[in-house]
């Protein structure tokens with residue numbers, strides 16, 4: 001019998017803890033596949049952050065550390081500096097990376113830390129029950145912006161990929177989305193490129209993944225994907241924001 | 250090498266190198282800047298890792314990462330910086346990772362000042378991080394003792410898989426003394442770090458995880474029970490103190506670090522006046538040398554705790570004393586170092602300084 005599809009070795013057999021229809025699961029699969037395909041499972045150290053993906057240390061089939069909220073990039077720096085030939089990656093939500101951990105993220109990029117960051121932007125705090133994130137869209141209702149995010153008092157959606165693209169130490173920055181199969185395939189390519197760049201020791205790589213949170217958005221999974229396509233992609237344009245090879249030769 | 254003249258902070262740095270430090274992550278703050286400055290040069294020259302982090306919050310989490318990866322790692326800071334590290338310290342203790350944290354105390358609270366103080370006794374021994382955890386805390390009184398403690402701190406941390414804090418004050422950090430780096434220190438039988446998150450190829454057949462999350466009350470309780478067993482072992486084996494002139498003292502002083510040095514002079518002056526004063530000098534602040542207090546002869550008239558704080562170690566003195574003797578406290582703080590004469594005066598007027 002010909003095997004057409006099988007589960008990646010990059011993920012353990014532990015059942016994922018995510019809600020039905022949540023795209024965290026797809027993102028995990030893409031990272032797991034990449035680690036397997038690039039033969040990194042035996043040397044990789046991943047960092048789980050604080051958010052719905054806090055249990056990522058149970059899911060990725062490599063050595064893992066679990067970081068305090070927002071500190072994943074610092075922890076990754078600590079590891080990568082002492083193990084420069086190992087693959088080191090973080091997996092972080094937008095509360096974790098873009099709010100409490102933004103300093104650690106920017107400085108890791110600025111030092112050109114040779115790590116890969118998988119940044120899940122779902123425009124909300126999933127784990128704590130749907131509060132506003134720095135990435136929440138204007139007008140988006142959350143439990144702490146109940147009449148919709150108001151820029152006057154709550155600021156604007158933060159554009160991490162654009163910001164990090166201005167930083168010299170960044171080697172590869174791309175924003176992708178998981179709202180349909182075509183984009184999932186593109187996301188996989190981006191993730192693979194980031195890990196490949198790390199292997200080639202080019203510097204800091206980050207893939208921003210537009211992701212859905214059907215539960216806290218109060219939508220059916222299908223509608224949530226549509227919402228990503230129609231609202232998030234508009235606010236957060238997809239594409240390559242930094243490619244050191246392309247830019248700097 | 251013989252004896253050389255060296256500044257305290259630089260001696261801390263060199264002793265760390267002698268102790269086998271592989272990586273340093275830290276953020277500048279007075280009065281400990283010579284530690285990272287010295288290391289920045291010598292670590293990099295020797296192919297080791299030195300990173301100036303963006304903050305103490307980042308430093309301690311870099312330490313977490315490297316400790317998890319299985320190398321000998323340290324950071325160094327002072328009061329407000331150590332305050333920022335508390336979250337990370339709690340995670341490191343929870344994940345049972347070894348590291349060394351140097352804390353060079355200055356005056357507080359808040360930004361306080363940069364003069365020597367001992368106002369961070371609680372911070373070191375009680376911790377500001379969340380949860381039930383303990384650091385092994387050493388409080389040496391001289392540069393030489395700081396070197397000896399630093400050199401063995403990494404072994405101790407590895408042995409117990411626990412953070413070790415070396416607590417000094419700005420005076421020890423800034424003064425110079427003739428010191429010897431070759432004094433033998435205790436070596437421990439260490440097992441391989443087969444728990445390190447350094448890639449599965451280094452430990453085939455299993456996946457290593459550095460983690461402090463244990464959802465489920467009973468699971469976390471079990472983890473805490475295991476931690477407690479370790480802390481009990483540490484209490485059993487790592488108490489470290491010096492008894493000075495304790496044969497038949499009229500009074501017993503309890504002091505640590507710089508304060509103990511000043512008290513040594515006071516004790517000499519008191520002796521000339523015909524007053525015999527002994528001293529219990531804790532070298533480890535945690536575990537605390539409770540049993541030393543049982544050795545105080547019953548003829549002693551009272552215990553005088555002396556600190557460069559408003560009275561923090563005093564709690565442990567009172568707990569250890571268990572009501573046997575009258576207890577008095579004398580302290581100067583916020584950067585003021587008491588003169589020996591003040592302590593002489595305090596002993597002579599013991600009643601005036603008595604505490605309930």
Ligand SMILES: Cc1ncc(C[n+]2csc(CCOP(=O)(O)OP(=O)(O)O)c2C)c(N)n1
Pocket residue numbers: 050051052053069092093094095096097120122124125126127128133
């Ligand atoms: C220091 C600290 N502050 C707050 C929290 C509570 N907390 C847990 S998860 C979270 C937000 C996570 O949101 P995000 O990073 O967007 O990830 P998601 O859950 O959406 O995947 C917060 C605030 C914490 N664990 N630690």
Ligand code: SF4
Pocket residue numbers: 017018019021022023024052122126127212213214215216
């Ligand atoms: S709360 Fe949202 S982000 Fe978290 S698992 Fe559920 S759907 Fe996914």
